[in-house]
Structure formats: C-alpha cells, structure tokens
Amino acid sequence: MAASTNGHDYKVIGTRPIRHDGVDKVTGRAKYGADYSFPGMLFGKVLRSPHAHALIKSIKVDKARALPGVKAVVTSADLPELADKMEAAGEQAINLAHLSANILARGKALYDGHAIAAVAATSSHIAEEALRLIEVEYELLPPVMSVEDAMKPGAPVLLPTLRNKEDGPDKETNVAAHMQFKRGDVAEGFKAADFVVEREFKTAMVHQGYIEPHNAVGIYSADGHATIYCSTQGTFVVRSLCSAVLGIAEGKIKVVPAEIGGGFGGKTTVYLEPLSVLLSKITGHPVKLVMTRGEVLRATGPTSGSTIRCKMGATKDGKLVAAQCWLAYEAGAYPGSPVGAGAMTIVTPYNIPNILIDAYDVVVNRPKTAAYRAPGATNAAMASETVVDELAEKCGIDPLEFRLKNASAEGTPQTVGPPFKRIGFVETVEAIKNSPHYKSKLTGPNRGRGVASGFWFNVGLQSSATVNIHTDGTVSVVTGSVDIGGTRAAQAMIAAEVLGADINDVRPIVADTDSIGHTDVTGGSRTAFATGWAVYDAAQDALRQLKERVAKTWEKKPEEVAFANGLFSPVSGNGVKPMTLKQLAPRLARTGGPIVGRATVNARGVGPAFATTLVDVEVDPDTGKVKILRVTVAQDVGKAIHPAYVEGQMQGGTAQGIGWALNEEYFYDEKGVLRNTGLLDYRMPTCLDLPEMETIMVEVPTPGHPLGIRGVGEVPIVPPPAAVANAIYRATGVRMLELPMSPPRLMKAMLKKRAAGDSQAAAAD
Amino acid sequence: MVKKVIVEATINGDPVELLCEPRQSLLEVLRDELELTGSKEGCLTGDCGACTVIVDSRPVCSCLMLGVEAAGKNITTVEGLATGATLHVLQQKFLEHASLQCGICTPGFLMSAKSLLDHNPTPTEADIRYALAGNLCRCTGYDKIVKAVIDAAKHVADGVGTTHHGKVPRKSASEATRDMLGKGEEVK
Amino acid sequence: MHAINYESPKTIAEAVKLLAAHGEKARPLSGGTDLIIQLRAGTRRPEFVVDVKQIPELHRISFSLQHGLHLGAAVSCIELHENADMRRYYPGLTEAAHLIGSLQIQSRASVGGNLCNGSPAGDATPALIALGAKARVVGPNGERIVPVETFITGPGRTVLQPGELLVEFLIDAPAKHSSDAYLRFIPRNEMDIAVVGVGGALTLDLDDDRVVDARIALGAVGPTPIFAAEASKSLIGKKFDAAAIENAARLATSVATPIDDMRGTAEYRRHIVGVLTSRVLTIAAERARHNEQR
C-alpha cells in the first residue's frame, strides 16, 4: 500500500522489477566472500582470549609453527604500533591504536573472544589444531561488565591511557565521554507539568545477527600491492583502515566487494581483513579467513546494552513540557558507543520546550560495539516511547492522539542541528490510525495492543557513479555501494527512469576500489539517497551528452532537443524523425565517440526518517511467553524506488526489533565469559515467531533530493521494543522496563504484580 | 595415520567420486572440494539452515553430516534445483516476491521449501512456517519468503509442477509491475 | 577439527568389536547432531568414529500389541514421527522426537543419540522415562537391559562403558485407557533447547475416573533427567481431578533442582515444572480416555 504524496508520473520508479543479481542468488552462483578461492590458498584461524580481562604475559608460538602444514603465526608484535590518539583514517576520525589492538590484542585482553594470535595453514583443520598449540600466559584481572560497575569510583580500569574532559588529564577512568544536550529550563518545565513519569530502563547488548560470518581473502603480491576480497558494507573503509593498521599506502590496496550476507552496521569496520593481508605477506600465498558463529558473537561488534533514565512531564491536556534523560551505553572494550545518537534521538520526535540530556560512553569488558541499524536509537526509544505511553494514559488520551499533539513537524527544533524541514512523522501516525489493523478490534484474554514511534537521522555522505552508454543502447551503471538488500536494482531503476530505458537494458555493477570514485559505506540508510543521487546526476550527465549528439545529427542546438518517454525529438517539430536511445547509440562512434555520464555527491540535506509501529500480543499468563499476533508498521519512505525492497526493509527492521524486544541478549557469566555463543541460545526470531508483517509506506519526499528519496533501512527497528512493551502492559498490567522481555522476566513481573494485588486485596478485607 | 576415504555419491544427478578426509563435513566437501559454493555456512552448528541440502529426499544440514557419510547417497544442492537454464518454480517465486535481501539464506530456504513441496504439495501457511523454522533469515522478517512459498505451492497444486518452465530472466518493468502489484494485493 | 578415522560396520558384532578395540578413543556416531558439534568444538576428541546407521537392528521400528515396541536407537526422529504406530500408541514420545531441532535436524537426529548424549535437557528422555522404556545395550561382555531413568548419570555421562552400544528401546504396549504426553517450554516456538521438559504417562480406570498407573519425568531441571517418583505415586489410586493434578505438580516441582543459566533462572524453571506437569497430565488423561485399544 503506497500513499503517494509525490506527484511525479514515473515509468520505472515505483515498479517492482526482478532484481538484476537475483538469478545468481537463487541458483547459488553469486559469490560471497567465503566463496572465493585461489590456487595455493591457505586458511587462517584466530586464537581468542578465554578471559574477559587479563594481562598477556607471554605468547609462545613455536609448537604451533612446528605443526606440519602451518605456514605462519602472527601476534600484535607483527603489526606496527600506532599512536594512541584520534586520527583521520580515510573519512573517519578513529583511534588507530584501539583499532589495531582490537585486531590483535596488545598487552591486554579486554574481552572474552579478543584476538590474540592468528595462524595460516594448508587447511582450516590444521590451522585450528595449531591454535591449540599456542601457549598464552595470562594474568587475570577483574572483569567490568556493566556501565554501573564501570562508572563506580575505584572500578578496575580497562584502558590506562583513557581520559575524559570532565575528569581531566590525570584521572584514570572508564568513562570515555560525557555529552550534554540542553534546551530551555527543565526545572521550570516540570513545574508546569500536571503529570510526570520517571522510569529507569535497562537494555541488553544485542547482535546484528547477519547470517553470513565475517570473511576475507587477502592476496599480497611481491610488488607490494594487496588485494582483499571480503563481504563488507564499505570497501573504501576497509581500504583506509587496512592501510592504517598495516602501514601500507592506500593506493597499494585494492578491495573487491564480494556479495555480502547481511551487515546491519556490523560490517563497517575491519577484523579479519588486515590479518588476511598480513598472513599473505608472510607466506606469499593467498590467505582466507572465515569466522565461526561463536567468533562472530564473541568478537565482532554488537550494539550497546544500556541504562537509561527518562523523566517526562505533560500538562493535563496532553502537551509535553519537559524531558530529562540520562543515558549510559556500553562501548565495549574501546570507546565509541552510539550513546550520542541515543541522546540526539530520544525525544526528537516530539516538540518539547525544555530538555536536558546527559549521555555517557563507557568502556566495559565486552566486545567493541559497532553500528546496528539506527545505532543508539532503539535503546533510547524503548525508554522514551514507554514513558510517552504512560503519560498518555495518565492524561487519558489515546496514545496516537497524544503523539499527534506533540509530534515534531516542519520547523520543530531538533535536539541538535537546524529545525526539521518537511518530515512525515505525523503522516505515519495518521496512517496507523487509518490502518485496517488499528480499526480492527482486539478481543480475548491476555491480549494487548501497543504502539510506538521511532526517529532516525539517516546520513548523506559521499558517493560516485558512472553511467556508460553501450553501442547497443544498453546502459551500465557503476557504483561503489555494496548491495545488501536490492540496491543494485534501485540504482538501475533510477538510471532507467532518467534515460527512458527498459530496466532490462540497464546493468548495475558494484565496482572495486580501483574502478570507481570514493564511496562511503552502505549504511546510515544512505545508499538509495546518496548513491541514488549520484546515479541520477550521472544519468543526467549522460542524457545531456546524448542530447548534444542528437543535436549534432540534426544540426540543431542542444536546447532544441527535447527528451520524453524515451524519445529524443525536436522542441519544435520540423521534419526530423524522433530517435530512441537504441537508435542513437550505434551512431555515437560517428558523432564524437563513447558517452560516459559521471557524477559524485557529498550529499547534504538528508531527510530524516520516522516510523510508527502497532503490535498486538498475547501473553501466556502461566509462562510469560509473548506471542506476536499482528504487527503493522507505517513509515515515511520519501519516495519508494522499488517498493518491494522498501517493504522488505520495513519488515526486516521490525523483525529485528521484535527479536530485541523479546529474547535476544548477550548472556555473560560472572567471569565475563559469553555463554550463548551460538544461534540456539542467541535467540533470533524464526518464521514461527513472527506473523505476517503489514507495511504502510507513506511518501513524503525529502526536499532538495531530485527524486525525494529518504533513507528507509534503519528506522523500522526503532519502535518495536517499546511497542511490544506497551502491548504487554495492556495485556497484563505490567510495565516492562528491561529488555529483553523474556519469559522469565515477564513471569517474574507478573507474579510480583499478582502478589501485590493479593496483598492489597488482603488489606482491603 | 588417518585414512582418507573414497566416497561415491550422486550429486545433482551426476555420479561423483571423491577422496575425503573423514573430518570434513559434507558442506566442506561440497564447497571446498567440488566448488559447489551455493550451500552456505552460517553457523556450523545446525542452527541457521544456510547449508541445507537434500539427502535421499530429506532436508539435512550439510554442516552436521560428514562427507564420508554421503557414500551411496543421492544429494541435491541449490545448484541442482533449476533444470538447465530454467529456474525451479520456487526460485522464480523468490525472485518475483523479492524474498531475498542479502541472499545468503536463500539457498537453504529454497532447499527446505523444495523438500516441503516434494513431501506435501498443498501445505498450509502453518506447514510452511514449520518447515522453514530451521532456516534463519535476518533480513526479511520471513514475510516475503513465506508468500513466495505459498505462491509456488499454488503453482505446483495447479499442476504447473516443480518442473515449471517459466522464462526466468528479468521481465520488462511494466510486465513485472503488473504481475507483482496484482499478486501483492491478492496476498495482502 | 582434529583428525578422525571413520568406520561404518554393518552388524552389531562388528560395531562392538570396533568400539571395544579402541575403548575410550572410539565413539559411536548416529545422526551426528550432537557429536559432530562436539568434535568441532573439541569437547570430545575420539580418534575413531563408528557410524552405527548401517546396522539393521538399530533402524527398526517394530510394534505389536502382544510384544510392545522395539525402537532402534538410530531411527531418525522424522522416521519415528512418520510411523503410524508410533503416532497412535506413543503420542508423547512421538511429539518429543518431533520437537527436536528443525526438520533438517530431525532427518538425522535419533532418540538413541538423544539419550546417549547424556544431556539433562534432551527432549526424548523424559518421554521415554514416562513410558517406562528400557534400553538394550550390547557390549563386549554381552547384553544388558537398563531402565532409561538410570541411564544418564550426570551431564554428558551415561552408564555406557567403552565398547558398549545402545541397540534399541523396549517399551510395553500401552494398556487400555492409557496414553502419554510430552511438553517442553522454550522461549521461541522452535529451535531451542528445553528450559523445562515434562513427560507424563497415565492409565485410567474410566469407571470411576481413577488413576491406575502414572509416571512423570522431568528434563532440564537437574544434572540428569528426573523420574518424579513421589509425584507419580501420588496419583495412583486417586480420582483424576484438579486437586490431584495440582498435588502432583507440586510434588514434581519439589524434586526439581534447577540452576540459573542463559536458558532461565532456577526460580522460573521450578515455576514452569508445575505449569507443564499440570498441562501434560491433562493432555495425557484426555488421550487415555480415548484410547480404546486392547
């Protein structure tokens, strides 16, 4: 269902062609990173710390090296030592010492799973056996697993050189940063409130859960050049980070994008890539490394668990007047949680005059977190959207009406940055109000319906594209944006739209780092927006040149050539026969040579995204198990280029949000060792755990974008945990303040409520 | 010294003879020895289903079967699903319904779904969801996968059969749109 | 994985000979859905893997009302579930086998493997105990019969001695008006290891709705599966009503000794034992009432 508010009459955009890479992917031909192999290739494996926090006293590798078939063993001593300060690596600022030490631990193991050494051997089995022969001497240190413990005075310190501005240059700390965001005067604001709700929430660390483990094949050649085949969200990031970690010039590294089996933000940094090159350099052979699922869970970048206090006040008539929030996020072993984004999204959907938000980035003995779909926002929305629900109830106002009363719209100030331009939050709430789901009655015991909304900034950043016109009139579109979920099709559709070409005559190609201009990661919901913009501009560039050729053929000026519906025709008709691209293309050689359209963007004016999600649940009163009965998500998608893949993003994000809500969590024991290192116990939803997912695409075009595109990938994950919590409340009367709302937690809360009810009843007797 | 074992099996209809180390899983043998990399590795513990192949008409996680156990077996992998250049109806429906995003789970889902339709050509949605519960997809939320299998089953039931010779490669935009929008509404 | 040798004997005698020859260094392989994971993780490192699936006796399901059931140790859960006698006469055991993993897992996993793996959380084990199943074990010194409730001796440990092979399960044919049921609790709807599992078998006297025989067994709430003897006994001779169910559930809960782990807290598990025991008894009784066989 698409409610278009975008008046254009497109031919290709908005249709649902079969994706160009589809056949390869349903026949098993598509090559993902782990599918590459080369003659003489060796297999690498990584030894990982079994301890959460330990000094590495010594590493003995002789026995491993002596095992027949083993070709190399490396430790951090084989990597250059890098400065412990923020530095530019490509486009990002990053502490390279931290990055390097996360790839191979230097001096200290900071989490269960921290890489200690790597081996290359003639088979993966031999490499694995070699790991057992490496002797590491550890001196155990007390693990620090929660933000509360890490922030306590006297807590064991993870990084002796870590400092924050507030505590000054002399104080050792686990708090990497404190940020504050302020508007108005919250104390005054709360005075004006008739109702105030204050709650503390906890959310567990969760993983993106992409099905494809990290992988890399590195080939170092004798002339000093390195080639890396890997499944990454950003080939250029891999290039710049490998360059920094290995001390090899960027220009000597080529990164070839393999197909990628999911990322959700988790494949925007490097783990194995530098090791593949390092091991290849030492052995002279191509080296392939593929993580096991246990390694993925223990040692890649999940997203932060968090503690969030959220206090909001509203007047009787349902106007929000003040919000005060305190957020502390687990960064993992090195600084860099998304707590800033959490702080900047937590109350942004609402127009609140007085806000005060404090945010803390805290290191703990857990893996260094990485981005996960709208990083930081889901934790935050769990808190604020539950409090909003409670306030709506106190005011006696329907939660959707309450949101409409307070919704941010064009001109509303954001927590940070300029006021919103045209956004579609209100439209998503209206869409839910008008949905068949909302209009249906939910009946039956132990059932409840909940709603929540979510906001995400989206990003723009840099992209490059070229559009080649071939002599048969077909077109190839080259970008540097890895295709994780159908973006090739979208790029081809944009070029086809501009050039009036049939979608089957356009071939989208994702090029390696030597074959296309710089392009930032496929992430931040930016690929359709920014790379799509580059493709649009590149196609326009090609079209301009094509018009010039037509003009030349007709001996007219380019302005005298019109183009519509795939036909070049004279602006004022006088005798010449209109021409199609297919007719023109064979003549290019005679009218000046090949045509290549090109464009680069550093996209500004990104359109933020909003979603509102409605969930019906049924709770088993005896076990606390929650069944999702029905779910509908309404999202402002700007302009859906390929609606089926936009729906796919909405459904996939919602599914991940539901997993986060109900059962997913990192479970560490008291020693800081991860207990659920497999997908049997890291419980992502199966298809029996989810119902049909209804989607409503609302199209409010992003101002300034030539096609009105808005990023769609991230925001749908934001509302579900709060929506489920609100639904559980309606079903049971219990407000859940902790994620996941797993059966034991919910049962405990229900029993507690029943006991309280019983004692109240007893008191009344 | 460990003996390597000669294993004879039928893979995607062809007799195959290979020399296996007993510790190699069937998945490893398929991917590393036979270059059949369509079967994917997502966990090696039987949890994700990305490595699903059909062994003597049963769906099996090839990561939890030794290559040497394949002796004498008839094995179908995703590479054996299409008939020549003609896609299996499930492959076709997965494309039409946009049932894959990243596509890493797709081979496993296709094999589980094929096994289901082979055993039960008229499954209910509940049957489908049960049969696919051993396959994890993190991208799609399963909605479009389930719809594709429902649609494929309809074709099988209509007698178009699993040997459906639909012309696969991309349709024209308008053709595809007509198809998809029509069906999309019908399913919704 | 470390290097292994693979053998696939065709007879029990051959298998026992191989297993006995290599002692602790050998390990039977059935469906491999536990063993291959353990080999890969390095938690078991046998040098010889003896595939028992080629041995006909381990593949047999034979049932008659006179002789009861012979269930081969290596019969896959899917074959078990597809067997009409199993579904009709042992619905509880059948549903337990059908709960194990996904269809992909059930295509390979066996009830014998489920028991021999020695997990306290295996789904088939409580169902077997509820039915009073006996395990027929053959080893270098001959054959012995072991009641399933004494088979597992600790997490991952069983009564099996090096060289011994579990051949089959022997289960009596169900009496008239008797039946069984198995339920487990998992947070998802598939693909989870039991937080708690409860198996129950009942024989009723429909004339006065009295319990003639009862057996209740618990999984995942102690170091081994537990035969809840007191709870079972409490029902026998009693009228099958809400009070009797509640009492049995309470007694069952009292023998559970669960721990806190990633699958649930001890407190929660105890609570669930009560819930599932009630539900299992109710289902088993309903089935028993309709079982007119014999």
Ligand SMILES: Cc1cc2nc3c(=O)[nH]c(=O)nc-3n(C[C@H](O)[C@H](O)[C@H](O)COP(=O)(O)OP(=O)(O)OC[C@H]3O[C@@H](n4cnc5c(N)ncnc54)[C@H](O)[C@@H]3O)c2cc1C
């Ligand atoms: C994804 C997944 C999901 C699972 N879900 C469940 C579940 O829901 N419930 C559950 O209970 N289990 C589950 N399991 C565990 C496993 O599938 C079961 O325990 C299964 O029944 C084991 O049977 P198998 O034939 O595969 O055993 P194997 O792995 O072949 O053997 C298991 C052990 O028993 C020994 N053994 C096997 N046969 C014999 C014999 N005849 N004589 C002596 N020793 C023998 C082996 O040496 C080994 O130690 C799951 C496993 C996976 C991978």
Ligand code: FES
């Ligand atoms: S790789 Fe075999 S089930 Fe995941």
Ligand code: FES
């Ligand atoms: S499409 Fe990516 S995991 Fe299914």
